[in-house]
Amino acid sequence: MRTPEYLDMIREKLRLPSDYALQKPLQVSKTQVSNYRNGKEFFSDVIAVRVAALCDIRAERVLVESHLEKAKTPEERAVWESILEKISESFKRHLLGSWQGVERRSMTLQ
Secondary structure, eight states, X not given: OOHHHHHHHHHHHHTOSSGGGGHHHHTOOHHHHHHHHTTSOOOOHHHHHHHHHHHTXXXXXXXXXXXXXXXXXXXXXXXHHHHHHHHHHHHHHHXXXXXXXXXXXXXXXX
């Protein structure tokens, strides 16, 4: 996800009426919110962690995605994409565990 999408997610979750209202939960200035929205600035690591908490998602993902946006060379971008892929795979394994596609619900409610 990109920075503006995270801003939209926070606005939706907190039911904020405008980007101006984002400055309080993000603890940033109105100018910073505008810069985030317009791609002139990207989340610092501190803000990325705050965004993750506000969105109720893993901080690692927001951190890596913000670094992906900031990447200036294809090599740098490739490193961050590799890290994001590893995080995603790790999360899938953790989430699904040893699930093999078979429901384990009790059949007693028939």
